[in-house]
Amino acid sequence: MHLTDPKLKSLKPEHKKYRKSDGQGLLIEVLPSGTKRWLFRYVWQGQRCDIGLGTYPAVSLKKARAVRDHYRELLADGIDPRIWREQKDREKFQIQNNRxxxxxxxxxxxxxxxxxxxxxxxxxxxxxxxxxxxxxxxxxxxxxxxxxxxxxxxxxxxxxxxxxxxxxxxxxxxxxxxxxSGLARHNPAAVLQGVLPPKQVEHHAAIVEPAKFGRLLVAIDNYQGSMVIRTMLQVAPLVFQRPVELAKMRWENINWEESLWTIPWQDKKEGKSNKMDHLVPLSRQAIDLLRTIHPYTGHLPYVFRGQRDHQNHANPESLNRALEKLGYKDRINSQKSHTKRPEHSAHGFRASARTLLDETLHERVELIEAQLAHRVRDSLGRAYNRTTHLPERRTMMQKWADYLDELKRVAIKSS
The missing domain is CATH 1.10.150 (DNA polymerase; domain 1)
Known part of the structure; x- marks a missing residue:
């Protein structure tokens, strides 16, 4: 017996759900809560299947019958209504979300x-x-x-x-x-190489001549600005890590007994691509500087506190601003006689250390690269882990700090 609107309205909930048929697979299901929902029941490849069509009266009897008839036409054409509806849902999602x-x-x-x-x-x-x-x-x-x-x-x-x-x-x-994400079939930006002229590669400015570097170190020691920034500038050449990593140095990551600074992988340039902490052996000179600043910032999270927000770290760019105040900006670089660029930058301490350790102190390149937190591999192509050659790196870092002291002595004597 076919359903009618008066019949549908008269259906009362019972303690268990029950169904009434309209014929040709269309059912109304009455739940104990009083909700009435449409179902289309059919057989596909020997299995009984039910598809929900919405609730009554939001979906009228006329609409439910029209959907049932459409699904029966799909079945006659050998199409499973479930698959058809999933495809339509995907298309609708793409239309709504592919802007x-x-x-x-x-x-x-x-x-x-x-x-x-x-x-x-x-x-x-x-x-x-x-x-x-x-x-x-x-x-x-x-x-x-x-x-x-x-x-x-x-x-x-x-x-x-x-x-x-x-x-x-x-x-x-x-x-x-x-x-x-399934929102497009091809990437039109994948073939844009060569559309633009190449970028001019601008390396971080760095002093690599021993005498000039010594004069820079003396100038840093005499910096008249913030004590926090001066100390950060003094530590920078001793550890030659990236400015942002230095600025984020935390007291909790300083191991006084082992004279070791651990840079958490979260603070490194590589971020999640290389979840390995970086170990920086600290020379006697670096430890002395940290002990000097400890009474001022030791109660705070960061060694080099922010100027306004003391719970935050110093701005890495404050290093470059301090160098500019010392006169290390807008000097004519002798190798590029027509180009004005900084003679030395905060990031340049890394290049200075890389060059002088190699060419003047004749340290092994793999030790220098490992200390720079560059990815280094052994003769078999295996990546060194964070503790590889740590004793040798300790020796190298102390030798480097002593060398910087000697450069300063020579600079002061010749001034």
Whole structure:
């Protein structure tokens, strides 16, 4: 007997659910809660299957019958209604979620925890200022390589070549993510190599001549600014780690007994790509400097506290600003007579150590590279772990600190 609206309204809940048939596989199921829901029952490859069609009266009897008839037509054509509906749901999801802005924001949300703060700011600015305004509502399936190339050229055309190169990398990552998420079949940004002129490689400025480096060290000792920044500047050449890693040095990571500083993998440049802490042996001179500053910041988390927020660490860029005050900026580099660039930068302590340890102190390259936290492999291609050659590195770091003292003595004597 076919169902009618009066019959449907008269169905009362019982202590167990029950069903009434409208014929040809359409059922109404009444739950103890009073909810009435439509089901379509059919047999597929010998198995009984049920598909929910929604609740009554939100889905009317007329609508339920129309859906049932459509599903019966699919079955007659050899199509399982479940598979058909899953495909439609996927298509609907793609239509609703494959706009560039949505894909880009989802990509950013997933990747952002793995980036350093400076990287987050740069990529956020790139999305907000260049990429999303141009591609906001475009489905990722419709974006073409030629329009991306035009966008990159426009960014480069305003004098922002480095931003254009960064935009190419970000576009490639976002659209590759779209492919991996099933929102697109191909990545139009994957073939943008060569669209832009190459970036000019600008190495971090570094003094590598012993006499000049000695004069720099003396100037640092005489820095008249903040005691915290002066101490950080003095420690920098002794440990030659990246400025951001030095700025994030925590008291809890200093082992006084072993004269060892542990840089947690979370604070390293590689981040999650290399979950291995880095060990930095501390020379007597480095330990002395840390003991000097301990009465001022030892009660705080960071060795080099922030200027305003003492619970935070110092800004790594404060090192470069201090060097600028000492006159190490905008000097003519003798090797590039027509280019003004800093003669020395905070990051340059790494290059200074790399060169002088190798060419003047004749230390083994693998020890230097390991101490720089560069990935070093042995003769069999195996990556050294964090404790490899630690005794030899201790000796090298003390030899390096003593050498810096000698450079300062010579500089003072010759001044």
């Amino acid at each position: 560039f802005e949505q894909v880009a924001e989802h990509w950013y949300e997933l990747r952002e925890p793995t980036w350093a703060q400076s990287t987050r700011k740069k990529r956020r600015a790139l999305l907000d200022n260049d990429l999303i305004p141009r591609l906001r509502s475009r489905p990722v399936t419709e974006i073409e390589t030629f329009e991306l190339a035009q966008l990159l050229k426009e960014i480069a055309g305003r004098g922002a070549l480095e931003s254009a190169h960064n935009a190419r990398q970000v576009l490639n990552q976002i659209l590759r993510f779209a492919v991996q």
